[in-house]
Amino acid sequence: MPTKTGTALPSTVLPSTVLPSYVRGAWWAPAGEGTPVRDASTGEVVTTVSTEGLDLGAALDYARTVGQRSLGELTFHQRALILKQLAQALTERKQELYDLSARTGATQTDSWIDIDGGIGVLFTYSSKGRRELPNSRVYVDGPVEQLSTDGSFLGRHIYTRLPGVAVQINAFNFPVWGSLEKLAPAFIAGVPTLVKPATPSGYLAEAMVRIMVESGLLPEGSLQLVSGPVPDLFEHLRLGDLVAFTGSASTAERLRAHDAVQTGGVLFTSETDSINASVLGPDAVEGTPEFDAYIRGLMTELTAKTGQKCTAIRRAIVPTGSVDAVVAALRDRIAAKVVIGDPRAEGVTMGPLVSTQQRDDVLAQVGRLVSAGGELVIGSTVPPNGTDPDGAFVEPMVLRFDDPGVEAVHELEAFGPVSSILPYDGVEQAADLVARGGGSLVTSVASHDATFVVDLTTRISAYNGRVLLLDRDDAKTSTGHGSPMPHLVHGGPGRAGGGEELGGIRAVLHHMRRTAIQGSPDMLTALTGVWHAGSSASAGGEHPFRKSLAELRVGDQLVSGYREVTLEDIETFAHFTGDEFYAHMDEDAAAANPFFPGRVAHGYLLVSWAAGLFVDAAPGPVLANSGLENLRFVTPVSPGDSIRVELTAKQITPRETEDYGEVRWDAVLRNQDDALVASYDVLTLVAKSRAA
DSSP states (O other), X not given: OOEEOOXXXXXXXXXXXXXOEEETTEEEOOSSOOEEEEOTTXXXXXXXXXXXXXXXXXXXXXXXXXXXXXXXXXXXXXXXXXXXXXXXXXXXXXXXXXXXXXXXXXXXXXXXIIIIHXXXXXXXXXXXHHXXXXXXXXXXXXXXXXXXXXXXXXXXXXXXXXXXXXXXXXXXXXXXXXXXXXXXXXXXXXXXXXXXXXXXXXXXXHHHHHHHHHTTOSOTTSEEEOOSOOTTGGGGOOTTOEEEXXXXXXXXXXXXXXXXXXXXXXXXXXXXXXXXXXXXOTTOOTTSHHHHHHHHHHHHXXXXXXXXXXXXXXXXXXXXXXXXXXXXXXXXXXXXXXXXXXXXXXXXXXXXXXOHHHHHXXXXXXXXXXXXXXXXXXXXXXXXXXXXXXXXXXXXXXXXXXXXXXXGGGTOOOOSSEEEEEEEOSHHHHHHHHHTTSSEEEEEEEOSOHHHHHHHHHHHGGGEEEEEEEOTTXXXXXXXXXXXXXXXXXXXXXXXXXXXXOSTHHHXXXXXXXXXXXXXXXXXXXXXXXXXXXXXXXXXXXXXXXXOTTTOOTTEEEEOOOEEOOHHHHHHHHHHHOOOOHHHHOHHHHHHSTTOSSSOOOXXXXXXXXXXXXXXXXXXXXXXXXXXXXXXXXXXXXXXXXXXXXXXXXXXXXXXXXXXXXXXXXXXXXXXXOOEEEEEEEEEEEESSOOO
């Protein structure tokens, strides 16, 4: 296949300089030169790495004290806004990162996945944090639990941030994305982060951290970087700290066994090597859109980041009758699309592995797979023609196994551009082969046969953190087999490590502790910032709708007068809206219904009247009604009954970048006997200050 070489661009990090760490609010470098790190394409020394003399314990203490204090002064929304600003700062200087990324062996596309993908995670978490979390420091989980008959003793679950430091141990393949996808949820939670990047690409992580530091946006102590080994790290960890590890399953197992994790209370999650699969459905024969999408996906996962992706397809599980067609189509596509060489050379689509050590490891694993019965049907273990012998270049390699049950193919991972094709007959065997991977980050299924897809997916989901269903309807819009999205869980069971590093707000809560709180309504209101029924309320005086966000307080309340419901009102509403359901219009039919005493008022009529009872009509701080949630109808209202409403300011959420915020009101409708008729939350947008 074609190859190209190129002239290396000057590095942002000068050769032979020691890569610094950023600890305790300052850049730090050891006296010695340390271990050299080389350009993946040319073998040129980019930098050296050492942590000799670094006081790691002091760095962790700095995070637990200074970092905790500075982040703790901010609300969820304030932290989320900083993430957006950090994303903008990185975007403005991302070309610096692209230039360095090429030295790791990454092509322009590879760098886009890592750099722009990482920046995108910050933007996404910033948006989700401000949209889905309160503008406070405590997150309330689930409904109130009534623990006493009179409502004076309640229970509630809350999340508060962990009191320690989030330690990242990252892999070499995504020095930017891998750091930012862990930083974002920890930062929003209010937990300071210490990043320990992998040595081969740590200089790119250092450049990323430098940009964020120089932006001046980081709260003091919220982010630190250790460039180099941390052999005694776990000796310094304690209850309240957590470690997020990305790397090999064997290293994860060793770290998980440490006393700090086993008995010391340190939380440990891992995302490790995963023998991911991709299944071609029996219906997806050559010439179908699903077959074409499958081949495109296989080649992408084989060559993107030179196959150095934890989510890459390692096992292509294909119907026995389609194996030859898959091999031929994949071979043709690789020949037409793949150009191997220095990523800085024009036209190159696949660069080298990150280091010559990684190259040797990959070739050794390929040798083991061949010895186990695999036939190399695409590619070669010989260095690609025209590439620098000092670089870490390899060709895309595909092995074919006639016996899909060979143990090695389900256990050995060549962490590079290597996949194996396995034949299957029937959905049961396909599911069994997926499961034999021992737990994966992702499996994809290419099929337009819903019966096959449903059967296979229900069999394999428990073995995967994510399942991508690929067919003609989503082939163009799908982000692909190997692309974790910050909205969804990234992780997987078993061999994949069991971690859930992404997953929207779930990942934020991973950095917090859920606690059951029992107490009086007043105490729970004070703790959560959310008004609880039975808590103190301030009724009378100025109408709550006349108060700006700055003046309004949780517990401000309006209690309306009564309004009688007549039969004429019910019939008028029925005819006007077209809702002539028999419970409102037919006395005998309504009485025969076990839920009604006879004809009753429409629930929506009562809600509409409630608005008329509590709304202040004149222009003022209340700008708009933005929604209604949790509506429940409890007691039917008959003609001749009366209703009143109690409206209480339940939660106040200012928006950091707007001149208004959201107020959630607790609305309760009661009848003339004080029985509960309906309850719901009213959402309004309220100005932060009164108009001049």
